[in-house]
Amino acid sequence: MSETQDKGYQVLARKYRPETFADLVGQDAMVRTLKNAFAADRIAQAFIMTGIRGTGKTTTARIIAKGMNCIGPDGNGGPTTDPCGQCENCKAIMEGRHVDVLEMDAASNTGVGNIREIIESVHYRAASARYKVYIIDEVHMLSTGAFNALLKTLEEPPAHVKFIFATTEIRKVPVTVLSRCQRFDLRRIEPEVMLDLLRRIAGNENAQIAEDALALITRAAEGSARDATSLLDQAISHGAGETTAEQVRAMLGLADRGRVMDLFDLIMKGDAAGALTELSSQYAEGADPMAVLRDLAEVTHWVSVVKITPEAAEDPTIGPDERTRGGQMAEALPMRVLTRMWQMLLKALEEVAAAPNSMMAAEMAIIRLTHVADLPTPEDLVRRLRDNPPSGPAPTPPGGGNGSASHGAPAPQAGGYAPTHTTGGGNGGRNGGGVTALATQAEAALAHYPTFDHVVELIRAHRDVKLLVEVETSLRLAAYQPGRIEFVPTKDAPRDLAARLGTRLQNWTGNRWAVSVVNEGGAETIAEIRDAARNALEAQAREHPLVQAVFAAFPEARIDEIRTPEDIAAEAQADALPEVDEEWDPFEED
Helix, strand or coil, X not given: CHHHHHHCCCCHHHHCCCCCHHHCCCCHHHHHHHHHHHHCCCCCCEEEEECCCCCCHHHHHHHHHHHHHCCCCCCCCCCCCCCCCCXXXXXXXXXXXXXXXXXXXXXXXXXXXXXXXXXHHCCCCCCCCCCEEEXXXXXXXXXXXXXXXXXXXXXXXXXXXXEEEEECCHHHCCHHHHCCCEEEECCCCCHHHHHHHHHHHHXXXXXXXXXXXXXXXXXXXXXXXXXXXXXXXXXHHHCCCCECHHHHXXXXXXXXXXXXXXXXHHHHCCCHXXXXXXXXXXXXXXXXXXXXXXXXXXXXXXXXXXXXXXXXXXXXXXXXXXXXXXXXXXXXXXXXXHHHHHHHHHHHHHHHHHCCCHHHHHHHHXXXXXXXXXXXXXXXXXXXXXXXXXXXXXXXCCCCCCCCCCCCCECCCCCCCCCCCXXXXXXXXXXXXXXXXXXXXHHHHXXXXXXXXXXXXXXXXXXXXXXXXHHHHHEEEEEEXXXXXEEEXXXXXXXXXXXHHHHHHHHHHCCCCEEEECCCCCCCCHHHHHCHHHHHXXXXXXXXXXHHHHHHHCCCXXXXXXXXXXXXXXXXXXXXXXXXXXXXXXXXXX
């Protein structure tokens, strides 16, 4: 049976699993720290490894266990960061069969009972090794009770016991556990290092695989060595002879990067028909709509980063043609357009994921993206309005004027001023005819609002509910003429009511309004006039002795409803049975 296993195929992720710190790629800082600790004989009682999947957490734990228990080929060696790999301890640990190196998966052993077994066994010395090592993978899956049960042993373990933890969710590990361990954060493997690793493995396997295909695998692995070697294993099997980028792209379900940039270019030009045709072509060739949108988001992000930091274009996983095109796009596209594209793509990805037909949702997203591609940015809009101010009559409020819009004043420029049309030259023309024309236009525009009721109707027509309520309840009108309002505020009136009312009227009419606050002379508010009858009844009710006694006992009370004797009589009349004309005898025969 063992002979069959030795001859059987072993996946590349296991075959090329690092066996020493020298084989561990992309983790130089951790390796340097551990080497110094071993050299100074300052080996901690507990380590915790954290990082994304496939960066070597469990592998590092096994290498540390080997280094602590290696005895060398001659059997006389001590703890080292360069285990020999030949002694019985090294071989047994790498094969996962050493009796003193216990590996436990916390995902399936989460309870206090599992930890109790460890606590009871730590008191016994190692059977054949120098240290008894407990490797707990996915330690964040332990229950709260299990963590608490482990704390005392973890803080003061016997001298012959070492703990090594591995986790991808370091935030879920209690701080009381972290404080008892030496923590090492394993980094994502850089693209250059990953490419070298894949080239070396492909060379050892005598596999022919294109450089751009390796770049695709590196990008898809996202810094995980295990993912990269697994994808390389699949790519070697997928390709007959030399494995090309097209084959790897088909294997991963990716769209051609160059064609994704073509699609991006069509979207930025606003060519909806061309963009939909390109999307359909990629879909027909096997590209997933979700993957296409993800690639578009990746291109958007990359172009944005290149625009800020041009050095980002020197990415080894990106071909020279793509770098050139990306640099040109970064120079041509404003940052606001790129950020808008990014936000819309994020929304589109959510819609495609939830839609019953992903292709239809992707097509609708492309249509939206091309539609907004040529829309101006806010700065462009402001610049256009400043350079070419709109002209036309002011809006006529409901009930104002004679219903004709031809007598309105020209629309205001930026800042609320109506344009001045001058006919004369020099100062004379500007100070004479221009001022007269401006005054005449302002009077014509303000003539639409002869009374304050017209102002209220203007506010109502623009549906500014907050301002309407404040004007009706907090403004006691003292004086009014078109373009000028004086009022006495109520005690609960907003302090900025005059300023906001003047600003709104200026924006709506195109003319300045002088709105000022005075101390006396104000009439009743619109709400008070409207509620005068009820207020009179309430005042009369408050004079009643019983009501006064109620308010004396309950100062916070309020009158919600008033029913007069007439109201009560009317209700009783409505509820009474109808009268009959003559007395009815139930025993009288018809």
